[in-house]
Amino acid sequence: MRLMVTGGAGFIGANFIKHILRKYPKYRIINFDKLTYAGNLDNLSDIAENDNYDFIQGDIADSNAVSKVVGSGIDAIINFAAESHVDRSLDDASVFIVTNVVGTQVLLEAAMKCKVGRFIQISTDEVYGSLGASGYFTETTPLRPNSPYSASKAAADLLSLSYYRSLGLPVVITRCSNNYGPYQFPEKLIPLFIANAMEEKPLPVYGDGQYIRDWIYVEDHCRAIDMVLHRGKPGEVYNIGGGNERENLWITEFILAYFKRPKTLIMHVKDRPGHDRRYAIDAGKIKREFGFEPTVDLEEGLKQTIRWYVNNAEWLGKIRSGEYKEYYKKHYLEREKI
Structure with a gap:
């Protein structure tokens, strides 16, 4: 399988690339990353010489650069690329709109044109807003984002689902709780x-x-995305949580x-x-369908x-x-x- 991983030099993306190359050594990965302040190739120095790994510096909002990569033959796109820090979105939301919304649209359009077999949109539980003292977010909880960051991610989610519902692109969305671990x-x-x-x-x-x-160790999150990549149903949303x-x-x-x-x-x-x-995830769906359980x-x-x-x-x-x-x-x- 030939994968395009966007934002692969960031925290979760880098851990995911390493997970995939360990588990599926014959897969080929193209890491497409703009290398903003949070992107760091040192996160991937130990696999830089792997014959099945390539890095291309590029912006997901650049349609020409994206089309060139997707047009080379891609089986699946896993979109980690995002501006993700709430505080920075409160200072200036413009880059969040460009990367998280426009960039996602550019990827979706390229995936449509090139008939990519699967598009995984990596999202966040923050799109659901805030909980009270009780209750959990489910995949059907209404989206009520409260920051420019979470609003941009909610917009990208809805845009991604529209490409499935209206155009038939095989999109799957994951929404995860707070990650922690190496390279953050x-x-x-x-x-x-x-x-x-x-x-x-x-x-x-x-x-x-x-x-x-709700905290989840990054390797557990990567295992869950792996399951969704290979077994997720197009048009579905999967919550991922650590139960912590x-x-x-x-x-x-x-x-x-x-x-x-x-x-x-x-x-x-x-x-x-x-x-x-408060955020709290009901991850019952991914457990029922794929048997996912956090291990850490x-x-x-x-x-x-x-x-x-x-x-x-x-x-x-x-x-x-x-x-x-x-x-x-x-x-x-x-x-x-x-």
Whole structure:
């Protein structure tokens, strides 16, 4: 099988490429990535010389570049490429519209023209909005995104489904809960807090820290996408969750305890506008249809993740220079303390 993986130099995309090459060594993968701030070829340095792996730098919103790759003969497109950080979408939503909406449309159009056999749209549980103290998101939960980021992903989902319903393109959508694991860019909560705890710097917690997320180890997510790629039904949506609901403050305290750092490093800062209170996924459908079960316990997964960052301090140091320093200063150091 010949796969086009967009955004394959990012966190989840890179882990997925490695998963596929381990499990299906005869598959051929074309990694198509723009290499924005979150794309990093160091994430794939160990497979760069693999004969069944090729990297092409390109923008999914560039129809000529996309058509050239898709026209070379692709069996399936797995679209990871996205601007994905809520805070950045609150600063400037324009790039989220271009990449997440226009880019997805460009891919869909190329897939139609070239008769690609399967299109997997990688989405997020954030498209559902926020839950109260109880209940779970199912695949039929109405879409009620609250940030420009989640709105752009919801738009891409609806656009993708329209290509199935109106044009017959075999589209499948996955919506996953919060991922964590190796190679995650340290603007996200877990790697950010690990990096700060390593250096005994304050851990900036939004608001009261009681926001709840369902966490899944990235390798478990990759296994689920693998199942959907090979067995998912066109036109269907599959929720993917880890069954690990935890408050952000619990994650914060776990990381501090691992490093034996004091809780006084917790720094509560002004909350994010429109911050969703709770996400929780009902992943019963993918379990019933494919037998998917997460295999990595949250506490063990966090320990593995922490050890990875400790053992890859050079990788982390490269990322936390330049543009990242300015971003960190603006969003955390200059943020109002509470």
